[in-house]
Amino acid sequence: MKNNFSDRFINAIESLAAIFVGLVALNIFLNVLLRKIFSTSIPDSYDFGRMLLGILIFWGIAATSYRGGHITVDLVWTAATPRIRRAIDIFATLVLLFVVIVQTTMLFDKVRGTYNDRVLTYDMNIPTWPFYAVAWAGDVCAVLLIAIRTWRLMFNPESLEHGTESSESQENHG
Template sequence: MNGAVARGPVDRFIDAIEVAAASFLAVVTLLTFVSVLLRYFFAWAIPDSYDFTRLLLGILIFWGIAVAGYRGDHISVDLLWSASPPWAKRALDVFAALVTLVAMVALTWMFAVKVVGTRADNVGTFDLRQPVWVYYFIAWIGLASSVVLLIARTVRLVFWPEKLARPSEIHSVE
């Protein structure tokens, strides 16, 4: 296989989440760009472009949380971690992953309640009256994915920490 590592279903799921988050970013960027051009050159706006951009940005953020949570790319303070021995570093990593997982489960649950409430209230966009709950539901899928990825991260931290460490991501004490 020329040094290539076989990728399991969890790795393929992570890749799919990353592609989805990047796709939402591309759509938000394109919609904003086209909307600005139309307003500037033709004094015409895409109906609901503000609502679509706002809702898609929320989706993008929640799907991005899934990727950042798994990769450990979120903001962190490594002062205590850097000064700790290897066994304590691993314990801190596992503890942080568990705290993040519990918080994300709570957020995912509460957002599910929000999706159901928005659907029941029949909330729509301003111009086209498209149902908003669909966008909330897609955002919720990103949050649910973050829970799955945080579980995968925690399991890997406990049993296979080397699967998470990449040369560019390894913390150093330097």
């Protein structure tokens, strides 16, 4: 498969999601280490952990939305013909796209609200809106990836990478 712009974009989103997993783990590890060995903690580590976890969730949504690697129940899909399977996949992806667009709009309101209200962290009084903005950017990426997936499902289904549960099932049953 050639490595075009959308594929590089998808890989970059997945890499960023992995980096956020590492940051959350590092924050937890350092905080536990500092508490146990030095009886101290990182200032605002709770706030950072909470906001990093939110960022991780939204970037994780972006990473799993394109690959279709999330948990699915596909009893009807498995029993369907390949043409109906594709229609189910397109419908489900369009519903997901709509839901994530609404979610992204609501999250932008949260970013704007924390910016306008000048919400700060507890210990160091760091503005929280940039953390919400990074989470929102992950949601925007999820919308873009779901749109790419929808386009490919509708007009170029063979361009979707093999290895997802859906494509493996199609190969085995179709």
